[in-house]
Amino acid sequence: MLTHNLNENIEGMKILVLNCGSSSIKYQLFNMDGQLVVAKGGVEKLGMKGSFLKHHHEDGRQIVFEGEILDHKSGIEYILGVLTSQKYGCLENLEEIDAVGHRVVHGGEYFHDSELITDEVIEALVKCTDLAPLHNPPNLKGINAMEELIPGIPQVGVFDTAFHQTMEPQSYMYGIPYVLYEKYKIRRYGFHGTSHRYVTKRACELLGRDFESQRIISCHLGNGASVAAVKDGKSFDTSMGFTPLEGLVMGTRSGDLDIGVVTYIMEKEELGMKSASTLFNKHSGMLGLSGISSDMREIEEAKAKGNERAKMALDIYNYRVKKYIGSYIAAMGGLDILILTGGIGENADTTRFGVASGLEFLGIHLDENKNKGFRSEGVISTDDSPVKIMVVPTNEELMIALDTEKKVREFAKS
Amino acid sequence: MASEVIYEPIEEFGLIKKKVSKALFSKIGIVGCGLVGQNIARVASFYGIEVVFIEVSEDKIRDAYRNIEKILDHRIEHWGLTQSEKRAILSRIKGSLDYKDLAGCDFVVEAIRAVNRGGKIKERKKIFQKVEQVVDRDCIIGTNSTTIIITELSSEMKYKDRCVSFHFSVSSREARIMEVVKGLYTSDESYAKVCQFVKLINRKIIPVEESAGLVSVRLFVVLLNEACEILMEGVASMEDIDATMKIGQGMRLGPFEVADKMGLDKIVRWMENIYAEFGDVHFKPSPIIKRLVRAKQLGMSTGKGFYEYDEEGNRILNSANNSTIC
Numbered sequence: 039m040l041t042h043n044l045n046e047n048i049e050g051m052k053i054l055v056l057n058c059g060s061s062s063i064k065y066q067l068f069n070m071d072g073q074l075v076v077a078k079g080g081v082e083k084l085g086m087k088g089s090f091l092k093h094h095h096e097d098g099r100q101i102v103f104e105g106e107i108l109d110h111k112s113g114i115e116y117i118l119g120v121l122t123s124q125k126y127g128c129l130e131n132l133e134e135i136d137a138v139g140h141r142v143v144h145g146g147e148y149f150h151d152s153e154l155i156t157d158e159v160i161e162a163l164v165k166c167t168d169l170a171p172l173h174n175p176p177n178l179k180g181i182n183a184m185e186e187l188i189p190g191i192p193q194v195g196v197f198d199t200a201f202h203q204t205m206e207p208q209s210y211m212y213g214i215p216y217v218l219y220e221k222y223k224i225r226r227y228g229f230h231g232t233s234h235r236y237v238t239k240r241a242c243e244l245l246g247r248d249f250e251s252q253r254i255i256s257c258h259l260g261n262g263a264s265v266a267a268v269k270d271g272k273s274f275d276t277s278m279g280f281t282p283l284e285g286l287v288m289g290t291r292s293g294d295l296d297i298g299v300v301t302y303i304m305e306k307e308e309l310g311m312k313s314a315s316t317l318f319n320k321h322s323g324m325l326g327l328s329g330i331s332s333d334m335r336e337i338e339e340a341k342a343k344g345n346e347r348a349k350m351a352l353d354i355y356n357y358r359v360k361k362y363i364g365s366y367i368a369a370m371g372g373l374d375i376l377i378l379t380g381g382i383g384e385n386a387d388t389t390r391f392g393v394a395s396g397l398e399f400l401g402i403h404l405d406e407n408k409n410k411g412f413r414s415e416g417v418i419s420t421d422d423s424p425v426k427i428m429v430v431p432t433n434e435e436l437m438i439a440l441d442t443e444k445k446v447r448e449f450a451k452s
Numbered sequence: 453m454a455s456e457v458i459y460e461p462i463e464e465f466g467l468i469k470k471k472v473s474k475a476l477f478s479k480i481g482i483v484g485c486g487l488v489g490q491n492i493a494r495v496a497s498f499y500g501i502e503v504v505f506i507e508v509s510e511d512k513i514r515d516a517y518r519n520i521e522k523i524l525d526h527r528i529e530h531w532g533l534t535q536s537e538k539r540a541i542l543s544r545i546k547g548s549l550d551y552k553d554l555a556g557c558d559f560v561v562e563a564i565r566a567v568n569r570g571g572k573i574k575e576r577k578k579i580f581q582k583v584e585q586v587v588d589r590d591c592i593i594g595t596n597s598t599t600i601i602i603t604e605l606s607s608e609m610k611y612k613d614r615c616v617s618f619h620f621s622v623s624s625r626e627a628r629i630m631e632v633v634k635g636l637y638t639s640d641e642s643y644a645k646v647c648q649f650v651k652l653i654n655r656k657i658i659p660v661e662e663s664a665g666l667v668s669v670r671l672f673v674v675l676l677n678e679a680c681e682i683l684m685e686g687v688a689s690m691e692d693i694d695a696t697m698k699i700g701q702g703m704r705l706g707p708f709e710v711a712d713k714m715g716l717d718k719i720v721r722w723m724e725n726i727y728a729e730f731g732d733v734h735f736k737p738s739p740i741i742k743r744l745v746r747a748k749q750l751g752m753s754t755g756k757g758f759y760e761y762d763e764e765g766n767r768i769l770n771s772a773n774n775s776t777i778c
Contacts, residue, residue, distance in 0.1 A: 086478075086500045091462060098456070105462030106478075112466070119465040132467075187467065307530060317531035 051446070052076070052134050053439045054121075056114070057141040058180030060172060061085060063113045067121060067128065067135075068439040075435075076128050077121060081113040093120050101126050110176060111183035118187060137192040138184050139442030141232070141434065142177045144170035145197030147223060152200065152441040154449050155181055155193040163195070169223065169280075192449065194442040201231030204272035209369075212280075226284070228276035230258045234266040235273075236437040237379045237430040244415065245375070245426060253370045255363055258432065259389065260380035261289040261332065265359065267366035275369055277362050283318060287358050289332035292322035294358075327351035334382050334389065356392030363393070367400055373425050376402060379432045385413060394427055401425045477501055477649050481554040481587075483579050484564030485516035485547065487715075488596050492561055492620055494520050497544040498537075499653045504546050504553050513547030520545065555586050559649055561618075563596040565718075576605055584609055592642050592649075596620055598669045599725035601662055602635035612637035616646045619666055630655040631666045664729035665722065672710065673723050673735055679707040680738035690758060690772040708758035709767075711741070712751035720745050749773065 050071030057064040066078040079093035089107040094100055103120065107113045122129045129135065140155075146166040153159050160181065167174045181193055202210075210226040211219065218224045234256045242249040250271040257265050263286040266276040277285025277293075287293040295318065304314050325332040328351035330340050340348035367373045377383075378390050387409050394404040401424030408418045412429055419427035480496055482489045482505040493503045493516075507513045524541060527533040546553070554560055560583045562576055576595060583593050594616045595605060606615035616638050621627040630650045634643045650657050660666045665673065679693050688696070694706020711719055720737045727735040744750070744757055751757030752765050760771035 099458060100456065101458045101460060103460050103462035103465055107462065115467045116462055116465055119467045122467075123465055309531060313527075313530055313532035316533065320534050321531050 051136040051443050052129070053137050053139055053442050054135050055139045055141070055435045055438045055442070056180050056184070057435075058110055058176040060176050063110065063117065063180065065117050066435045066439070068436070070439065070443050073436060073439070078435075079117070079120075081107055081117065083107075084113050085109055091116050091120065093126060095126055096128060099126075109183075110179040111186065114180065114183045115187055132188055135188065135191065137194065137442050137446045138188075139194045139196055139438040140177060140180055140184075141438055142195040142197045143173035143199075143229070144227070145195070145199045145203075146227070147203070147225075149195070149197045149200045150203040152194055152196040152438075152445055154445045155195055159195060169227070192442075192446045194438075194445045196232055196438040196441050198229045198231050199227045201235045202228030202266070202273040202276050205275060209275040224280055226276075226279040228264070228266070228273065229278045229282050230262070230264045230266070230276075231273070232434045232437045233258050233379065233432040234264075234268065234276070236434060237377050237432055238266075238268045238375075240415075240430050241375050241377050241426075241428050244428070244430075245417075247374075252374045253372050254375045254377060255366050255373060256377040256379065257359055257363070257383055257393070258380040259286075259359070259378065259382035259386075262291065263288045263359075263380065263382070265362040265366065267370050269370045275366060286362065287327070287355050288323045290320045290323045290325045292318045292326070324351050324355060327354060334386055338386070338388060352389075352392065356389060359393045360397070363397065363402075364400070373400065373402070376419075376425055376427045377430050378428070379430050384429055384431050387411060390418065390427075390429070402427060477558045477652055479504065479557050480649075481506065481557040481560035481583070483551075483554075483560065483562045483583065485512070486563065486565050487519075488620055489561075489563040490516055490520050490523070492563060492596070493545050494523060494541065495653050497541045500544070501652070502544050502546075504548055504557065506548055506551060506554065508549070510549070513549070517542075517545070517547060551582050551586050554583060555588075557587055557591055559592045559594065559646070560587060561594050561596055573600060573604065576600065577608055580605060580609055580615070584611070590614075592616060592645055594618055594646065598631075598666050599664045599722055599729070601664065602633055603637060603662060606635055606637055613639035614642050616642055617662075618646060618650070619660075619668060621668065628655050629658055631658045631660045631668060633660050633662055633666065635662055665726040665735075669722050670726060670735075672707075673719065673726060676707045676711050676719065676741070677723070677734060677736075677738045680740045684738075684740060712757040712759055712761075714751070715753055716741055716745050716750045716757055744773070 050069055053068045053070060055066045055068065061084045062080060062082050063084065064080040067076045068074065069076050076096060077094065079091065081089065081091045083089040084107055091103040091107065092100060093103065103116065107116060118132060121127050122131060142163065144166045146169055148162040148166065160178070163174060163178055181195070184191060184193055205228070212225065214224070238254045238256050239249055241254065242252060254268040255265060256268060262282055264276055264278040265286065267274040279285070283291050285293050300314065303309065303317070309317065323332060324334070324337060328337045328340065328348050330337055330345070330348055337348045337351055341352055363376065376394070382389050390409055391404060391406065394402055403420040403423035404427055405418055405420040412418050415430055417426055417428050419425065479502040482492055482503065485493065485505040485507050489505055493505055497503050505516060507516060521542065524533060524538045528535065528538060562579050564575065564579065576597065580593055589611065592614050595602060596619060597617065598619045602615055602617035606612045609615060615635055617633040617635065619631040621629060632646055632650060647657050658667065682688060682693055683690055690708050694708050697703045697706045705713065720741055723735055723737040748754060749756045752761050755761050756773060758773055760768045760773065762768055
């Protein structure tokens, strides 16, 4: 491994960012000189009938490559093939790719930071598979496939859980027998770490503040959603736990729930483990509450037409976020910046209003005029608001590319 | 320019310009779509495989489709599935009257119901040959039968090495096991391919040597016969025999409940076939079962067997069929 030509002084590194799911691969090719996205796209329906690769060319064209894509290796092979093709490519040859960054879902307690992939790292990743049986195996497949296709290329794993590894036991331990933590590593890990890290840093950059001395709450509100408390540049607490099911009410996930409810429903409805998991992961949340959809826009529309359950679902959603904000302010002893990100945080001004209104006594003053229709990056609180409320569009891919660049340079130097 | 979408075949863009083989088990065929056929179709489609099933009439196709839909709806009601998953599953399943539609299948399973043993083998042999005419050389042809010997079934095929037998559990639709049998002629390659299919649909493989009744059916028929003996001798009531096996032995259903679910007519055929093979009286259908079959009380499907059932197929409380005890 790592026989590739490494040069810490290399200018405009080209970094390929891969996000391998069980039946999909998303990719972005960055030119780090200016942090430009040179090409992006994704493989979908991997290993199934009707699989295809969709490539967004720099010039705005979209190309759909249809045909059988059997596994991660052939998927990545086609991605590299397209990137180096004469017709649609943007690379002369594969040697132009300086490094590859992978999104890896679960790093367990092994990884507190992004890591250059080595045999030891792979070994640790395999050990984490138990904790994320659906997500980690495809991530590993992507890493192995890349090593086979471009032997020796530097690869970096960027973990969803790593940012939250700074949490103290008071934040991450559950109130269950300690022996279960020792035996199975059952604890809160938290997810969306790359996103929380990106937006909190970015917010400080925009405000010209020192990341290491701020108390920030970051609300990543997408189909999956979590809140993170970031104090002095470190994740202090976050709402997702052992799995992404804990915390906020999400598109189809229940969020926090009394475990008594789980066992009671399982008994009453005669549910097995799998059905129970489907119930709480896919039938619950905004979909289950509203009975309309998991899509906020559709629920908003229904509310506007007078649908009571839609209104109730939206109230519950906002209330849960608000509760977490309140508790994290108490936990951190105050707040300097409140960030909204993710599909809903970035676009839904009504949700932002619902979440932030009524918190003026905590120094959170939303500027309703700025908030209305705000769809970019910036401050939406009043000028005199003690807490800055910001919308920061997340960019996990860029974060992965930046980490990859950093790790590779560090290694080249050493 | 921005909205322009161009379509290209992907094969031209691989790094290594090798011939791309098609995904294994992207399409399977089922001949005969009764309960077992429906289960195979539903499970395979759930795991992303296209399914074509062959039936003898449009009505039967409609019935099969409706039943699959019913089971999926039941799963949704019990939180095991979402509406969009159901739509995706149904969209991958097609019914047909024409064997030619099996062309392109990687695997074709025969899952018909036939009345007697002699006729059954003849009919199944005919199906195997018909299938062989329309599929590619590398397509595997299998039977779901447990009491028919695959070597016998494949004896008149052009390529005998592609034939296997496997058994999809009937008593529990979601049981994650499958017995896979290698016949005398079955090639290692064909056997390995079937194992791959079984893994693809997330079942544990139980390799079984060629033997009538395999493991599951052979053990079950003896259990049921003995349960009938106990009942006839007045040792315990039907409910209590079931309860003993459920609570005491951890079975999900008692022997009488399983029998009603599988269908007593089918069980009698199994018993007769296994008895014909081994000649052991333990396998001979108990008089109770024969009496119920004669009275067309076949179990859940007819609303009455060892117990009685409502229209939804739910067991009616305290409905043990007293006519079973003479």
